Amino acid sequence: MRNWDALDERGACAADRDCEDAARVCHLLDIPFRHVTFVKEYWHDVFTDFLNEYEKGRTPNPDILCNKHVKFKAFFRYAVEHLGADAMATGHYARTSLEDEEVFEQKHVPRREGLFRDRFEVRNAVKLLQGADAAKDQTFFLSQVSQEALRRTIFPLGGLTKGFVKKIAAENGLGHVLQRKESMGICFIGKRHLESFLLQYLQPRPGNFVSIEDHKVLGTHQGCFLFTLGQGAKIGGLRDPWYVVDKDLSRGDVFVAPGPDHPALYRDLLRTGRVHWIAEEPPAQLVHDKMMECHVRWRHQMALAPCVLTLNQDGSVWVTAVKPMKSLATGQFAVFYKGDECLGSGKIMRLGPSAYTLQLGKSLSAATREAGQGPKSHRPPTDPAN
Template sequence: MQVVRHVVCAMSGGVDSAVSALLLRRRGYQVTGVFMNNWDVVDEHGMCSAEKDCEDAYRVCQKLDIPFHQVSYVKEYWHEVFSYFLNEYEKGRTPNPDVLCNKHIKFNHFLNYAIDNLGADAIATGHYARTSHEDEDIFQNQYLKSSQTLFRNRFEIRNNVKLLQAADFFKDQTFFLSQISQCALRKTLFPLGGLTKDFVKKIAAEAGFHHVLKRKESMGICFIGERNFEKFILEYLEPQPGNFVSIEDGKILGTHKGWFLFTLGQRARIGGLRDPWFVVDKDVATGDIFVVGASFMSNLNNHSVR
């Protein structure tokens, strides 16, 4: 008699996680859906869409006739992801919250919950990525939590797994998974790794997941959503006004609310100026952001070509 494997699938309320759960069911696995709430709606005065996301995830699980659970990692997200994110911004760096979120929340706390509390044989997410292990390899891998000591057990048997690029190069998300541990990779399935986004949408349409197909593609901060980034960050960090300064002639072109809001290379939207200007340097001491015009960059590139 074949053992039925239990896979706990992270449900976001979007099309990718919905199709992931569907594909797992079609493979004959016992599937449980879990929605993670990691941002306090009260703090954002109702701006967060977590309640709607949770409802959409629940409807998918109802349609698939699989159990549905909710877990909250609000405190963990704040301390392990968002606080670090803010501290790095104050230092002038631009960390990627999705990388941190995957490392600390989805592939640590959620993984432990799925295995320890729900008895999962493996977890699954809707990421576009692949691994070097087949499904059965994942189920056979022993779950060994990351060692808290400096040295690992020399007698520990390790079956290392490689993180591989998804079939859909445009949607590939391996960068965002680059910091998750080996112990997490060894127990994770990526059902969408061999599919394109268009094909995933087709599967969702055929399965009747019309409510998730209508959703806009999520492009915001992990678990927080898409919003006015400058306004959002300034709710947590003190404004540090400064000037936009042309690196060509030293002319002040406008003002900004904080040098930490800008990344080198990004377009600086300066009030009153229609032509594009781009950030090339920042002076933390004065708060000045040095910018260069597109025409200057074009001339520079033409000169280097010659």
């Protein structure tokens, strides 16, 4: 797939090298190689959202949206409808509840228009399961994939470890791909600096770095959208590291705290947008009890955190963590798990107050009652979600 138009970019595009490597592998295996372009779909469904989210002060995850809208939608339909494929195979380290044989036994069912008619088609839901290699599991990036695509997809690497896959490649004459570094990060940014890249598309909105502790202005920046919560803030003239803990888009203030483990970095509550549930819409236990225990992660490969979900009428959920969670940011996806099963995900839309803010609020209330003083200027916003 070619999803990003690099004609206007400087330097060589890694996608060209990817294409050459894929063609060479196909030649060695004596299978046909096809090249399909989804630049238009990627721009409208992924990159536009990427820019809009940053402009709103959020931190998007375009890799999850790329799988949802491009690889498991546009490409999937191309493979099934134009190439006549029985199934799609990808190199993700993930598994499903279907055996490969079951995938190929399925007959193609034409897509029906209209939600009401779709309800008459009853099928056993396909579950998305974590890969055998826990260090490489990629279900996080597949948490928005549809049932339609998932039931016609196989993951040949799901039961293998990365090391064993490399061994297979080396034994079959595919050593040229083993020399390459793993692809990490956002594909259309590549090795470029994120801040410089964003400023090519978004107008600078200068503001101040403000200390969360004494509310002093420590420096200036080019825009709140350039920073995500938990990120280190490089402030000129300061030797010790400071970290972003909050943002006020209306004022342009980025609130920072000293040290990587400051209590202002930790929160135990968040609210998502409408959750995409993979197998059950939503899980029966959550519907029945309005609450459900499970695990959550909002970054790939981070340790799963135990939490409790509370279902809202609009399909969103409140997520209450058993222990405070570090560096949460709106715009990221909260991905939910029960055992090996990836249940689905929802975009983080609101954050609860940090432990530091709660402590500060109590202290300010007490001080205000005693001294009758109002709050100082440069306060962080009361609703950090904006």
